Amino acid sequence: MPTALLSQLYPQHLATLQHQAGIALERGGYDHLLIAAGQLHYQFLDDLPYPFQVNPHFKHWLPVTRAPGSWLVITPGQRPRLIYLQPYDYWHVVPEAPAGYWVEHFDIVIVREAREAAGHLPPDSKRCAIIGEASAGIDTHVPNNPEAVLNYLHFQRAWKTEYELAMMRVASHLGARAHRAAEAAFRAGASEYGIQMAYLAAARETENELPYSNIVCLNEHGAVLHYTNLERNPPLQSHSLLIDAGASFHGYAADITRTYAGAQAAEFQQLVDAVDAAQRGFCARVRPGQSYPELHVHAHHVLAGILREHGFIRMSAESAVESGVSSVFFPHGLGHYIGLQVHDIGGFQQSDAGGTLPRPAGHPYLRLTRTIEANQVMTIEPGLYFIDLLLAELRNRPEAGDVNWDKVDAFRRYGGIRIEDDVACTADAPENLTRDAFAALN
Template sequence: MTLYADHIATVRARFDQALAATGYDSVLIYSGQPRVAFLDDNPAPYKVNPLFKYWLPVTQSPKSAVFYKAGQKPVVYLHKPRDFWHADIHVELEPWQQYVDLRIVADVADIARDLGAELQQAAFIGEHFAEPVAQWPVAAHNPEALIHHLHFHRAKKTAWEIDNMRAANLRAATAHNAARDAFFAGASELEIHHAYLAAIDCREQELPYNSIVALNEHGAALHYDVLATQRPESSRSFLIDAGALYNGYCADITRTYARSSDTLYAELVQRVDQAQQELIAKIQVGMNYRQLHVEQHLMLAQILADLNVVKGTPESIYEQGYSSAFFPHGLGHFIGLQVHDVGGFLRNEQGDHFDRDTRHPFLRLLRDIEANQVFTIEPGLYIIDQLLEPFADNADFNWQVIDELRPYGGVRIEDSIVVKAEGPHENLSRNAFAQLG
C-alpha cells in the first residue's frame, strides 16, 4: 500500500491547503445515499460522492462520512446498520484502514453525536437532502471556494490513482474484446451489451456510465443508449463506448469496427484511428488542450478531403466550419474519479473559469497540459443529417460519398492518456489491450 500511503498524504496536503485558503477549520465529506423515484419507494442505483472515494477505495457504503481536520488523522465513519431487510454489510480488514481512524456506526445520527461541537466548524461536502443530515449545524454546505480549490488540483493524479485507472482499463478492454466478438458473431445490441457485462462479471449499475452499443446508422447518435433487442438484417458497423470501474476510478474506451474490410467505411475507421494516435504523439506539457482539439480538426479535415467527402484544404475545411458538421463534439475530457472529471474549465485554485469556447462549445477541457493529468483523446467522424442540413446546397460536399457512408453511422476512437513530464505518454487503453494480447 505504499502508493496509497503516498496518495492519502497528497490528499491530506491538498485539503490542508484548501481549508487554509478558504478559512474552514475542517471538512465532513458525506458519501451520499440513494434517492427514491417520485411517488415510489424504489431507490435509484447508488453513486458515491467522488470526494469521498478520493480518500479511500470504498464505493458501496452509503450514509458514511470522512471527517478531516487540518493536520490531523482523518476519521472515517462507515455506516453498518442493524437491518434484517438487506444483506449484512461486511467491513473487511484492508490495508488502507491503518491510515485512518475507522469508526463503525449503526445509525447515521451517530456521526453528529460523535463529532459534537466539531460539527459546527466543519464544511459539509455532499448531498444533504435527507434527514437527519439536512439539519446538521455545519459551517457551510458545499462552499464553492473550497470545492474549486480541491477540483483544480484533482486534475493531477497520484501514482495510486493512475494505478487504479490501469486496472479499470484492463477490465474495460477485456469486456470490449468480448463485445467485439459478439458483434462479429451477429449479435444484437442488447446481446453485445450482455456479453460485455458477462466478460467482467459486472452489473449494469456498476459501470461508470451507460454504455453506447451502436450498430450501423445508430453510431451517428453520439450518446445512443437504446440497446435494440432485434438483430439487424445486416450488421455493417459497430461503435462501442463503454467503461469500467476499479476502486472507484474510471475507464472510458471507444472502439469502432467495420464488418467488411474492403469498404470506404473501413478505410475511414482506419484513418481516424491513425489520426488519433498521431495526435497523441504530439501532446506536450505546456500546450493548451484546445490547441490539440484544433489540430485534430485539421487532421480529420485532411481525411475528409482525401476520401472525397468534402472539397478543400484542411485549413479551408476547418475555417468554413465543414469539419464541425462531421466532428461536432469535443476532443476529450479529464478522467479519474468521474468519467467527465472536474476542473477542465478552472484557470486556478481560486475558481476563476475559462469562458466556454464559442467555436467549440462542447469542448470540456480548456486548461494547459501538465504532467500527471489524465484525459481522453476521442476524435470522431459521423454522418448526422441534422448537422449536414445547413450545407444541403453546398457543392463542396460530395453527397454521393456521404450517402455511401450514411448506413454506417460514424466512427469514434477513444483512449485515456497519462501525461508524462518527458514522453512518451502512457496510453492506458491501448496498453490494456496489448496486455491482453
Template sequence: MDKNLYADHMATLCRRYDEILESCGFDTLNVFSGAPRMQFLDDNPYPFKVNPQFKALVPITDNPNSWVIYRRGQKPKLLFYRPVDFWHYVPPAPQTFWSELYDIELLSKPADAREFLNADNAAFIGDADRFQDWTLGEINPETLINRLHWARANKTPYEVACLREANRIAVAGHRAAELAFRGGASEFEINQAYLSATGQGENTMPYGNIVALNEHAAILHYTHLSTQRLPGTELKTFLIDAGADCNGYCADITRTYSYADSEFAQLVAAMDEKQLQLVDGLKPGLPYPDLHRQCHLKVGELLAQFDIIKSSAESAVESGLTRPFMPHGLGHFLGLQVHDVGGHQSGPDGGTTPPPAEYPFLRTSRTIEENQVFTIEPGLYFIDSLLAELKASPLASEVNWNKVEEFHPYGGVRIEDNIVVGAEANENLTRACEVEY
C-alpha cells in the same frame, strides 16, 4: 492494490487537504457519501451514486450514509454505515489495503453520525437536504470546492494505477463485445457480453454504455440497446463507447469496427492513425484547445482523403466545414468522474475559461500539465440533423453528397484512448492493456 502505493497517495492527499483547508480558513471537513433517493410514487430507490468528493478521500463507492471527517493534521476518521438489516446486504467492516490509514467507527443508524461531527470552523461537502436540524459547518463552500477540483487534475501514482486497472477491465469487455458483434449479436446481447467479461453491472459502470450498430453510431450518446438481431447482410459497423471502474476511478474507451472489408474499414483504420498522432501531440504546456484545432485539421484531412469534401483540410477548418462531421470535443479530464472536474476552471480559486466560440462542446480549456489524464477521442459522423443544416448552408457545394450517402448507413467512427501526460512521453493506458490482453 499495493498498500504502500496507497499510503503514499494518502500522504499526498493529507498535505493537499491541509494546505487547502488552511487557505480557506477551515480546520475540519465533513464529507457525506450520500444516501439513496426514492423514486417518485414508489418504494424503491434510484441506483445509488456516491458523492465524488467522498470517494476522493476513501475508495468506497457503494455504501450510503457514511462519512469522512478530515481534521487538519490528524488521521482521517471514517464513519462506516453497517445497519442491522435482514432485507439487504450489509457490507463487512473494512479490512483492506487502505483501512489502517483511517480511524473507523461503525454506524448502525444514519443518525449516529451526528455525535461525531464537529461543526466548529468546519466545512461540509455533500447533499445537505436531509440534515435540516444538524449543525454541519459551512455547506459546500465554493472556494474550497474549487481548490479541491483544481488539485484533482494532478494524479498520484496510486490514482494512475487505479485508472490502469480500470482500462484493463474495460479492454476485456471490449474484446468480448467485438466477438459478440462478429457473431451477429444484437446491441442488447453485445452489452450483456461486455458486462459479463468485465464482471461489473450497469450500476457499477461509470456511464451508460454506448453500443451502436450501423446508423446508430451517428447518435453520440446512444444507449437504447436494441434487442433486434441484424442478419449478416445488413451488418455494417459497430461503435462501442464503454468503460469500467476500479476503486472509484473510470476507464472511458471507444472502438469502431467494420463488419466487412470496405471503404468504411479503411476510414476506421485511417482514423486510428490520426488518433495516435493526436495522442503524441498531448504535451505539457500546450493549451488543450490548440490540440482540438489540430484534431479538426486531421478530420479535414480524412474528409478530403475519402472524397467527402472538395476543399482542402485547411480551408475546411477555416470555413467550419469540419464541424458538422466532428461536433464534439476532442476529449476531457478523466479520473473519479468520467468527465472529471475542473476542465474549464481558470485557476485554483475558480473562474471559468470557456471553450472557443467555434467549439462550444469542448470540455477542457486548460493548459496541459504533467500527470493529468485525458481521453483523446476524435470522431467523424454522418448525423442527419447536422447534414441537413450543412446542405442548407453556403458550404453545401463543398460536399460530395453522393459520398455522404455511401457512408451514411455506417453512422460514424470514433476512437478513444485514456492517456497519462508525461514530461517526456505519455502513457497510453488503453493501448498498453490491449497489448497485454
C-alpha cells in the same frame, strides 16, 4: 492488482490529500473538512431506490463506494476519521465491515443509524467545510460546499497520484477485456443487446457498477452520439459497430471507444483506419505545456484533411475548419479529464482560486480548456459522423457545393466513427492506458 502494491502506494496518496485538505481549509477559514458519502434516492411514489452513486470526494480518500450514510472527517494534524454506517437490516445487504490495505490509516467508528453520525462529527458545524449533496446532511451538519475549498480541491483533481494511476490502469484492463468480448459478439452477428451482455460478462460488472451507461451502436445508430437504446434484434446486416463503454475499479473510471467495420465494409474500414492513425497522432501530443484547446483545433484540421482525402469534401482542410464544415462531421470535443468521474471536474478552471478558461470560438462542446501537465489523465476521442440533422443544415449552406453528397449518403449506413483512449501525461512520452491494456491481452 496485488494488494502489496496498493499498500505501498496508498500512504503517499493519503499524505497528498491531507496536504491539499489543509490548504483548502486555510483558504476557506475552516478547521475541519467533512465529506458525506451521500444517501439513497427513491423513485417518485415508490420505495425503490435509484442506484447509489458515492460522492467523488469521498472515494478520493478511500476505496469505498457502497456506504451511503457514511462520513469522513479530516482535521489537519490528526488521523482522518471514517464514520461508517453499517445498519441493522434484513431487507438488504449490509455493507461489510471496513477492511483492506487502507484501514490502518483511519480511525473508524461504526454506527447503526445515520443520525448516530452526529455524535462523532465536530460539534461546531460553523467551523466545518461540509462537502456533499444537500440530502446527505443530518440535522446538525448540512453541506455548505464552500466555494474557496471546492475551487482548490477541484483544481488539484487534475493531477493523479501514483496510487490513482495504478487504479486507472486496472480499470483500463477491465475495459479492454470487455471490448474484446464485444467485438467478438459483433463479428458473430449479435444484436446491440447481445453485445452489451457480452461486454458486461467480460467486465464482470453490472450496468450500475460501470462508470456510465454503455453506448452500443450498430450501423446508423453510430450517428447518435449518446445512443443507449440497445435494440434486442440484430439488423439484417451489421455494417458497423461503434461501442463507447467503460469499466470501474475502486471508484476510478476507464472510458474507451472503438469502431469496427463489418465484413463487407472495406471502404468504411479504410476510413476507420485513417481516424485511428490520426487519433494515435493526437495521443502522442499529450505532453506538458500542450494547450488542450489548440490540440482540439489541430484535430479538426487533421480530420478535415481525412474528409478531403477520402472524397467527402472538395474544399481545403483550412476552409472546412474556418467555415465550420468540419464541425458537421466532428461536432463534439476532443476529450476531457478522467479519474474519479468519467468527465472529471476542473476541466475549465483557470486556477486553484477559481475562474474559467473559455472554449475556443465555434467549439461549444469541448470539455477541457486547460494546458496539459504531467500526471494528468485525459481522453483523446476524435470522431467522424454522418448525422442527418447536421447534414440537413449543411445542405442549405453555401459550402454545400463543396460536399460530395453521393458519398456522404452512401456512408450514412455506418453511422460514424469514434476512437477513444485514456492517456496519462508524463514528463516524457505519454502513457496510453488504453492501448497498453489492449496490448497486454495479446
